[in-house]
Amino acid sequence: MEVMSQPKYTGKRYRLDKPELLAPAGNLEKLKFAVHYGADAVYIGGQMYGLRSNADNFSFEEMREGVEFARKYGAKVFVATNIYAHNEDLEGIEAYLRNLHEVGIAAIITADPAIIEIAQRAVPEIEVHLSTQQSTMNWQSVKFWKEEGLPRVVLGREVSFQEIAEIKKHVDVEIEAFVHGAMCSSYSGRCVLSNHFTDRDSNRGGCCQSCRWSYDLFEEAPSNDVWVSEEDAQDQEEVSASKNGVTPNPLFQPEDNAFTMGSKDLCMLESIPELIEVGIDSFKIEGRMKSLHYVATVVNAYRQAIDSYMADPEHYVLKPEWVEEINKAANRPVNTGFFYDTPDHEDHIYEPEEKATPYDFAGLVLEYNSEDGKALIQQRNHFKPGQEIEFFGPGGTFFKQRVDTIWDEKGNVLDAARHAMQRIVIKVDQPVHYFDMMRCKRK
Amino acid sequence: MVNKPELLVTAGSLNEIEPLINAGADALLIGNDRFGMRLAGNFSIEDIQQAVAQAHARQVKVYVSLQSLLSNDLLDALPDYVKALGNACVDAVEFNDPSVLMAVKTYAPQMKLHWNAEMTTTNYATANYWGRRGANRVVFARELNMDEITGMKGHLEVESQVQIHGMTNIYHSKRSLVGSYMLHQGRPIEGGSLGKERGLFLLEAERPGEKFPIYEDINGTHIMSSDDICILEDLHFLLEAGVNSLKVEGLLKPLSYNETVVRTYRQSIDTYMADPANYKYQEQDMDNIRKVQNSDRELTFGFFYKEQVY
Numbered sequence: 001m002e003v004m005s006q007p008k009y010t011g012k013r014y015r016l017d018k019p020e021l022l023a024p025a026g027n028l029e030k031l032k033f034a035v036h037y038g039a040d041a042v043y044i045g046g047q048m049y050g051l052r053s054n055a056d057n058f059s060f061e062e063m064r065e066g067v068e069f070a071r072k073y074g075a076k077v078f079v080a081t082n083i084y085a086h087n088e089d090l091e092g093i094e095a096y097l098r099n100l101h102e103v104g105i106a107a108i109i110t111a112d113p114a115i116i117e118i119a120q121r122a123v124p125e126i127e128v129h130l131s132t133q134q135s136t137m138n139w140q141s142v143k144f145w146k147e148e149g150l151p152r153v154v155l156g157r158e159v160s161f162q163e164i165a166e167i168k169k170h171v172d173v174e175i176e177a178f179v180h181g182a183m184c185s186s187y188s189g190r191c192v193l194s195n196h197f198t199d200r201d202s203n204r205g206g207c208c209q210s211c212r213w214s215y216d217l218f219e220e221a222p223s224n225d226v227w228v229s230e231e232d233a234q235d236q237e238e239v240s241a242s243k244n245g246v247t248p249n250p251l252f253q254p255e256d257n258a259f260t261m262g263s264k265d266l267c268m269l270e271s272i273p274e275l276i277e278v279g280i281d282s283f284k285i286e287g288r289m290k291s292l293h294y295v296a297t298v299v300n301a302y303r304q305a306i307d308s309y310m311a312d313p314e315h316y317v318l319k320p321e322w323v324e325e326i327n328k329a330a331n332r333p334v335n336t337g338f339f340y341d342t343p344d345h346e347d348h349i350y351e352p353e354e355k356a357t358p359y360d361f362a363g364l365v366l367e368y369n370s371e372d373g374k375a376l377i378q379q380r381n382h383f384k385p386g387q388e389i390e391f392f393g394p395g396g397t398f399f400k401q402r403v404d405t406i407w408d409e410k411g412n413v414l415d416a417a418r419h420a421m422q423r424i425v426i427k428v429d430q431p432v433h434y435f436d437m438m439r440c441k442r443k
Numbered sequence: 444m445v446n447k448p449e450l451l452v453t454a455g456s457l458n459e460i461e462p463l464i465n466a467g468a469d470a471l472l473i474g475n476d477r478f479g480m481r482l483a484g485n486f487s488i489e490d491i492q493q494a495v496a497q498a499h500a501r502q503v504k505v506y507v508s509l510q511s512l513l514s515n516d517l518l519d520a521l522p523d524y525v526k527a528l529g530n531a532c533v534d535a536v537e538f539n540d541p542s543v544l545m546a547v548k549t550y551a552p553q554m555k556l557h558w559n560a561e562m563t564t565t566n567y568a569t570a571n572y573w574g575r576r577g578a579n580r581v582v583f584a585r586e587l588n589m590d591e592i593t594g595m596k597g598h599l600e601v602e603s604q605v606q607i608h609g610m611t612n613i614y615h616s617k618r619s620l621v622g623s624y625m626l627h628q629g630r631p632i633e634g635g636s637l638g639k640e641r642g643l644f645l646l647e648a649e650r651p652g653e654k655f656p657i658y659e660d661i662n663g664t665h666i667m668s669s670d671d672i673c674i675l676e677d678l679h680f681l682l683e684a685g686v687n688s689l690k691v692e693g694l695l696k697p698l699s700y701n702e703t704v705v706r707t708y709r710q711s712i713d714t715y716m717a718d719p720a721n722y723k724y725q726e727q728d729m730d731n732i733r734k735v736q737n738s739d740r741e742l743t744f745g746f747f748y749k750e751q752v753y
Contacts, residue, residue, distance in 0.1 A: 053753050084565045086587070087594050114568035133563075138513045140542035156512070158617045166515045187512060190615040192562050195586050196668060197647070199751050203563060203586075206753030211614070213647060217624065217657070220642030248644070252628065259624050259645060261616065261664075343618050345626035 018310050019275070020282040022078070022176065023299045026289055027056040031066040033296045035075045036435045037394045038303030042070065043078040043109060045288055048096055049089065050080045051133075052288050053205035060099050067104035076106040080288075081119075082131040084112050084189065084203040094122045101126050109154065111189060120149060127151050129176065133189035133203075137163065139170035146173040154284065157183055157266070158338045164278050174281040179268040180298055181286025183337060185211050185261045185348070212349075214258035218248040257350035264347050267334035269326060270318055272305045274339075292380075293361035296437060297329040297392075304396050321396070328359040328439065358442055362389060365436040366423065375428045376409070377417075383440050384416035391428065393436035401429040447716050448686055451506070451604070452705050453693040455484030459701075460497045466702040467709025470504040470688070472537065478517070478524055479508030480539070480662055481612055483693045488524070492531040504534040509543045510559055511662055512617075518542060525550045535579065548577055555579040557604065561612055562586055567598035574601035580687065585611040589677070589747045593684035602687035607674045608704050609692030610656070611745070614666035621659055639695060654739055656695060667695065672745035673732060675711060676724050682715050700735045707731045 023039035025031035034042045044066065045057045058066065058079075067077045079100055083089065093115055100108065101123040108126055110116050111133035119128050130136060130145050135156040142153050152174035155164065159177075168175060184191065192202055193210035200206030252259070266286070268275055275283060283306070285298055301322040309316040332355075335347045363377040383389065385403050392398045406414045407425040417424045449469040454460055463471060473494055476485045486494065486507075495505045507528055511517065521542065528536060529551025537559040538544060547554055558564060558573040559582035570581035580602035583592060592605055621637045637643065637659040644654040645666065653669035672692075674681065681689065691708065693701040707728050715722040736742055 084563045084584075085569070087566050087591055087598075090566055090568055111563070112566070112569055113572035114566050117568065117572055135512050138515045138518050138540070138542050140518050140545055141513070141540055144541035144545060158512075159514075163515050185618060185620070186614050186616045189563050190512075190561065190612075192586055192613050193666070195746070195751060196613050197650070199749060201586065201751040201753040203565070204751075204753040206751070215645040215647055215655075217621065218644055218646065218654075220644070248642075251625070251643070256628050259620075261614070261620055263618075338617070343623070345623040347618075348620070348623055348627070350624070350627050 017281070019280055019306065021299065021302055021306060022282045022284045023295060024181075024285060024288040024290065025066070025295070026052075026287075028058065028062045028066055030292050030295050031077070032069050033292055033435065034299050035070050035073050037296045037299040039075060039299050041076040041078060041106070041282070042066075043080055043284075043288075045080050046096070046100070049083050049085070049093065049115070051082045051203075051205045051207070052080075054289065060103050063100070063105065064103040071104075077104070078107040078109055078129065079105050080131070081108045081115055082111045082133050083205060084133070085114050086204070089204075090114060090118075093118050097123045097126065107152070116148070116150070129174075130154060131188075132156055132178065135187045135189060139167040142167050142173060142175075143171045146171055152176055152282070154178075156187060158187065160341070161274060161278055161339050164280065168279040175279065176282035176284050177275075177280045178266060178286055178337075179275060179280075179283040180266055180302065181290075182265050182332070183263045183286070185263040212260060212262035214260055217251045217259040219251055220248050260348065260350060262349045263343065264335040264349055265330065265332045266337045267326065267330075268336060268339060269301060269305060269322060271336065271339065272302075272309050272318070273313070273316060276306070276309060276313075291329070291361065293359075293437065293439065294329040294357075297325050300392070300394060300396065301326050303394070321398070325392070329357055331355050331357045356442060359390075359439045360442050361437060362440040363417070363424075363438040365391070365393075365432045365434060365438065367434065368428070368432045370431060373427055373429075374425050375432050377424050377426060377438060379417040379419060379422040379424055381440070382416065382418060387440055389438050389440045391430070391432055391436055391438050393433055397436070399430050446685065446687070448682060448712065449504075449688040450691070450705065450708055450712060451688050452691040452701060453483040454494070455482075455693065455698065457486075457490055457493055457497075459484075459698050460494050462698060462702055463705060464498065464501050464503050466705040468503060468705050470506060470534070471498055472506045472508060472690070474508030474510075474537075475524075476661060478511050478513075478521075479537075480510040480615075481665055481694055482508060483696075488527045488531070491528065491533065495531050495533055499532065506535045506537060506557065507533050508559075509536040509547075510539040510561075513540050513542050521546045522550050525554075529554055537582065538578075541576075544573075544577055557582060559604075560584075561615075565591075567595045570595070570603070571598075571600045574599075580604055582606075582690075585672070586746045586751070588749060588751075589680055592686070592747075593680060596684045603685075604688035604690055605681055605686050606672060606692055606745075607678065607681065607689045607708065609671055609696065610694060610740075611668045611672065611692070612665055613655070613668050615663060617663040619659055620664040621657060652739075668745075670741045670743040670745070671736070672747075673729075673742040674744065674747060675707065675729055675732065677744070677747070678708070678711055679715055679719075679722055679724070682712065682719070703731055703735045 020040040022041045023034035025042040109129045111131035129152040132154045137156045154176040194200045194202040194208045360381040362381045362383045367376040451470040452468045454471045474482045525546045535555035537557045556578045557580040558578040562584045582604040639658040656667040
């Protein structure tokens, strides 16, 4: 029997393989929420060899607990071992990888061939995924890594839809692509601004995000003949005069924003059909440093969009509330990266950065009593009676209400929920569940 | 007995070949902008043929940069280019993308392969990995320190190359960052070119006096270091460690500067090799370089003696 293989990226609206939704988890709590809100897999950092040395990062015991939690949902846990190692880093890698295997990690995300080799030799049971730090952008290189035994390649963020389609056409290997979150504006891994400005090694997790700083742009004045050769100059004085004589031209006006390399964040939520149809196997959300609120909200939106498309591709429509939800947890403007076109002047953030998110994560539902309609809430941000709040949960459950009386666990009335992690009780208008979240508008 | 290392320098045009050889270069690095990256100059395939002829006549090697991060559309043109380089008797190509490794092995296997991923080759195991895949030489990241470089000795199964002089790339984006900024300002592309001849640079508020050259070309936006590495004073450590190739980066420098630098290192290497035990660094050698150094750019040890954290 001849099997016809139909390339996935052509034609319209075939029922396709469901992609994996891969979410970041900066700590164990975030892992649980990412999984509960619908991630098929999460990636985390251990205490060594990962690129976020400032994140909480997982101990092996926490990894074990995370893997067990994820397993109940059929979800996998990956570990980022994505540094470029130095000689001194090499010795402990094998033991570390054995520990990852022992606690049940399904895959590592790796850029440095030194780590790839050790993993393939010492723990062949663990999948090795090639990190975006290798900036893989053409099918021949993807094929190289496949032939090296890697089941998955995370592409460079610079590839377009068309290029991904060509890669999928030429090579049968799992392709992972970033679909949401902050982006290096450089080729990932090809930036040592941090090393130069602050002696922090960006390729070992020390990145201080110098690309988001402000710079002034100048040009050397045209008559400034800096390069006077030894032979041309009669004496040292002449060289110095020629080197230092002319002032450079500023290429900005006093009222202009400063120059920066800082990029808007990636958001491909509005392109779910294209992402699925081009055949991307894993949709990756960036953000091991992001908040619990952010991770749960973003995962929730992508989960619903993917499920909605898969259920009925022909009649899929983007729901505006998915986009609105993400906007409540995000603090940077977004764009579509390189998927459609090379980013231009509308894709960078020249204005002052890091506005606060419009909403705060106010509380976490621990219990719900259907008899009296009261919920036990763990406080995560200040709120008080009269304030408008929103409850949301997996699958897009959502309602708004006002806070009425706030009690402590013993039934004493409180004037406000003031303390972090404080357990309080309020009446809720609709049933809620453990893991549902409560947010309020930032004042 | 230590093997004599090679002194490698970039050449910006055919006119620079003879003078750089006369100054003492053992090997020249050139390339074409389409496939190479951050080149001192752009060589057509005919230029490359001629450069090889001139250099080989003087027993000097020619390497070609094929270091671009390749997109699919460049793959189609890669076989012909690789074949042409092979036919031109180019001694080796520098590469940064596995697709180039595969193309050279298929179309011009007689050419040697030098793995140069700029900032991401940071340990001997990675060097040996590329060695087992066919690379003859590995170029180490400029962010390594002296102990890390000299500590490679005894672990390497491939030749090693270290940059000893000149500027380094510190940021590379596929984006057009200068052009985008000018559009944002509402003053698109003032003066036409944003290339390296334009003399653009960035200043950062807390680092007055440190000028970071920035330019754009078909490979995107490049930002370069504000200082020039100069390891002359401690060259003997690299010579003792058996580094096979010592590179002078001539990007954004005039020929006369590069000639002086090459001549100075040539002399130091030869003096050392003649009698390693009694070699002593001579302060006046450094003066030769200081005389031609642009006072805007500090001569430094780069990362050779820096403590980095993460």
